[in-house]
Amino acid sequence: MKVLDWGRAKNVLIYAFLLLNLVLGYQIWMDARETAGANLDFTSLAxxxxxxxxxxxxxxxxxxxxxxxxxxKLSYEFIEEDKSGIEVELEQPVDSKLIFSPSELADALQAEIPQIGTYRLDQLMAEDGAFVLHPLVDGKWPLFNVSLELFYSDQKITGYHQTPVRITTxxxxxxxxxxxxxxxxxxxxxxxxxxxxxxxxxxxxxxxxxxxxxxxxxxxxxxxxxxxxxxxxxxxxxxxxxxxxxxxxx
Incomplete structure (x- = not known):
């Protein structure tokens, strides 16, 4: 009679369970994606x-x-003579997870970017190695024409590119x-x-x-x-x- 290797059997069960979770998770994600439109209200459309x-x-x-x-409508003007903006490398890199905590991010970069508290993260416009933020008009409406890029590497914000502007209504x-x-x-x-x-x-x-x-x-x-x-x-x-x-x- 063969002796049951419980350690090996347990590992097989764990891997099988994890694989099942992955398959189920993927299926749920696909179902949600396919039915998302059906769950939204389109009655406002003609x-x-x-x-x-x-x-x-x-x-x-x-x-x-x-x-x-x-x-x-509003107008804005470029503060710097060089309209291509300025690019700066931070002497002290900042933890990149702060990007999701606006108040902490503002505190950490206030000295480098005084107006950063008036910007908001645009997750859809993020690029490889760079977070993108836009200045807010009246603290609510993003000015899509203007971007502040925060460069990151190894989970640290290492620098930024900014085209400073002055907004007037x-x-x-x-x-x-x-x-x-x-x-x-x-x-x-x-x-x-x-x-x-x-x-x-x-x-x-x-x-x-x-x-x-x-x-x-x-x-x-x-x-x-x-x-x-x-x-x-x-x-x-x-x-x-x-x-x-x-x-x-x-």
């Missing part, structure tokens, strides 16, 4: 938009915001921002390709860049696709912009 969405196989995996605040009165559902409808019906997947919808500020010291930005809905493409719908006129061309409707 009937023709919903039909186009179905015909083109477009998925929207992000909640459709219902906020339509009144916002002004135009004197004109606030204007009602068009609903996200209408902006999304414009994209679905006229701009998004078949099988496109919208994974994030966010309101902020965006404007075409000109060869000028003073730049203008308007309220805009930003749509991020699964492919990595980013599209902006101007919140007042409804014009569509792509950073690739920075021209409306392209």
């Amino acid at each position: 009937d023709n938009t919903q039909r186009a969405m179905e015909e083109k196989g477009i998925q929207v995996l992000a909640p459709i915001p219902n906020e339509t605040p009144k916002l002004p 135009a004197e004109e009165s606030d204007q009602q921002v068009l609903p996200a559902s209408k902006a999304l409808g414009t994209l679905i019906e006229n701009f998004l390709p078949n099988d496109a997947i919208v994974k994030d919808i966010q309101l902020g500020y965006y404007g075409q860049l000109f060869n000028s010291d003073i730049q203008v930005a308007m309220p805009a809905w930003r749509f991020v696709l699964e492919s990595g493409e980013v599209l902006y719908v101007q919140g007042i006129s409804g014009d569509v912009f792509s950073p690739k061309s920075d021209k409306p409707g392209e």
Whole structure:
């Protein structure tokens, strides 16, 4: 009679259990991904938009915001003469996990980047080796045109690239921002390709860049696709912009 090797049997059972968990976890993730659209409320979309969405196989995996605040246009100017910005290596690297704790991150980098407390992390725009943050207008709306990059390596923030700007609000009165559902409808019906997947919808500020010291930005809905493409719908006129061309409707 063979003697049962309990140690070996226990290891086999543990590995089998872990493999089962991985398989089940992957299946749950796939199911959630496939049914995410069904769990979201698309009743705010016009009937023709919903039909186009179905015909083109477009998925929207992000909640459709219902906020339509009144916002002004704004202007901003580059503080540094070199508009390409400044790049600095930190003498004392900072723990990169602080990026997820805004107050602690501000405390750690306040001396290097005095305005960092007015920036917010943009997780969708993160690059290999760099976190991306945008300055906030009125503490809430990101200015997508301007980025602060925090470089990291070996779990430490080692430096940054910043183009400092001064933001001012135009004197004109606030204007009602068009609903996200209408902006999304414009994209679905006229701009998004078949099988496109919208994974994030966010309101902020965006404007075409000109060869000028003073730049203008308007309220805009930003749509991020699964492919990595980013599209902006101007919140007042409804014009569509792509950073690739920075021209409306392209």
